[in-house]
Amino acid sequence: MVQDLNLLPTPVRFTADISTEKVHYLDLEISLGATHFQYSLYTKPTDRNTLLHYQSAHPRALKNSLPKAQFLRVIRNNSEVGIRDVQIFEMKNKFLQRGYDECMLETALQEALNARATETKKKALNLVFPMVYNQSTPQVASVIRKNWRIVSSDDTLPKVFKEKPLICYKRNRNLKDMLVRTDPSQSYLNIAKEQIRGSVRCLGCVTCSHMTPARTFFHPHNNRKYTIRYTITCKTTHVIYKLSCPCGLCYIGKTETAICERIRGHRSSIRLAYRDGSTDKPVAKHFFELKHPLATLKFVAIDHIPNPRRGWDRGRMLLNREAYWIHELDTVSPKGLNEALSLHSFLA
Numbered sequence: 001m002v003q004d005l006n007l008l009p010t011p012v013r014f015t016a017d018i019s020t021e022k023v024h025y026l027d028l029e030i031s032l033g034a035t036h037f038q039y040s041l042y043t044k045p046t047d048r049n050t051l052l053h054y055q056s057a058h059p060r061a062l063k064n065s066l067p068k069a070q071f072l073r074v075i076r077n078n079s080e081v082g083i084r085d086v087q088i089f090e091m092k093n094k095f096l097q098r099g100y101d102e103c104m105l106e107t108a109l110q111e112a113l114n115a116r117a118t119e120t121k122k123k124a125l126n127l128v129f130p131m132v133y134n135q136s137t138p139q140v141a142s143v144i145r146k147n148w149r150i151v152s153s154d155d156t157l158p159k160v161f162k163e164k165p166l167i168c169y170k171r172n173r174n175l176k177d178m179l180v181r182t183d184p185s186q187s188y189l190n191i192a193k194e195q196i197r198g199s200v201r202c203l204g205c206v207t208c209s210h211m212t213p214a215r216t217f218f219h220p221h222n223n224r225k226y227t228i229r230y231t232i233t234c235k236t237t238h239v240i241y242k243l244s245c246p247c248g249l250c251y252i253g254k255t256e257t258a259i260c261e262r263i264r265g266h267r268s269s270i271r272l273a274y275r276d277g278s279t280d281k282p283v284a285k286h287f288f289e290l291k292h293p294l295a296t297l298k299f300v301a302i303d304h305i306p307n308p309r310r311g312w313d314r315g316r317m318l319l320n321r322e323a324y325w326i327h328e329l330d331t332v333s334p335k336g337l338n339e340a341l342s343l344h345s346f347l348a
């Protein structure tokens with residue numbers, strides 16, 4: 001099978017290792033001993049020495065901790081001391097080739113051996129502060145450490161931030177991140193999202209039969225054009241909508257629940273107005289008085305309040321936005337169907 005594959009006219013070559021005594025799994029070679037399994041660190045014969053070069057512009061702390069981490073890996077992945085020592089020697093040579101200092105490697109090796117022997121439990125750290133690494137980040141870290149007493153002297157903060165944070169570094173975006181798109185699906189999704197921005201129908205419910213699908217809408221009096229900045233479906237909550245009737249009057253409303261529920265409310269109050277012959281709801285009243293059929297009720301979802309930052313009152317933001325649109329589109333009676341423009345939400 002492997003031979004057949006290798007006869008194909010491609011530069012790709014396949015290999016297969018089949019054995020009843022040993023198996024390679026990740027970075028381990030597991031073999032059958034006389035009484036138990038033995039294991040050692042496994043590297044593919046094709047592997048090159050890709051350890052981080054000491055001259056690389058990475059944080060010094062990272063380069064200094066790398067040898068110990070790798071020695072620990074060799075020690076942990078070896079059940080036999082003989083093989084372990086050979087592999088430690090090989091690992092040390094790899095580091096020497098990559099510009100690491102021999103003294104530093106010796107110290108790291110001793111630390112790794114001691115750490116393995118004692119296997120002390122690590123103290124749980126309560127706060128980690130990640131920063132994107134660049135040449136000046138270590139200075140930021142030292143400023144934080146130096147001025148930590150300002151945080152400690154605060155009345156409330158020390159309860160949360162008991163000790164100085166552990167500062168760690170995140171990798172910055174590199175050229176590969178900027179240039180290579182291995183998974184383009186996300187960018188397609190973003191384009192798709194961009195395209196469906198606006199008031200969008202689900203095609204499956206009564207509410208959406210009243211919805212006018214639109215990416216823009218017009219001022220009822222002066223025909224000024226507005227663009228809808230969000231994707232709003234009948235299930236979206238915290239929405240401002242514009243209802244319109246056949247004679248061209250508009251009503252601006254808001255809803256904290258899904259917009260389909262709010263429109264259902266309008267539908268039922270119009271139906272009740274027809275049944276009872278009267279109502280105090282402004283939209284239903286107008287529909288009843290001018291004998292507009294229920295099916296002529298149309299709406300566009302024009303604005304939305306996304307989940308705001310912590311501490312912001314979403315309900316109040318919605319009220320403010322409703323007042324803004326009533327004023328902007330001039331929909332207070334008799335020019336529209338809104339009874340009044342309330343500015344209370346802007347006060348207090």
Ligand SMILES: [Zn+2]
Binds near residue numbers: 203260
């Ligand atoms: Zn719907």
Ligand SMILES: [Zn+2]
Binds near residue numbers: 245246247286
């Ligand atoms: Zn009307």
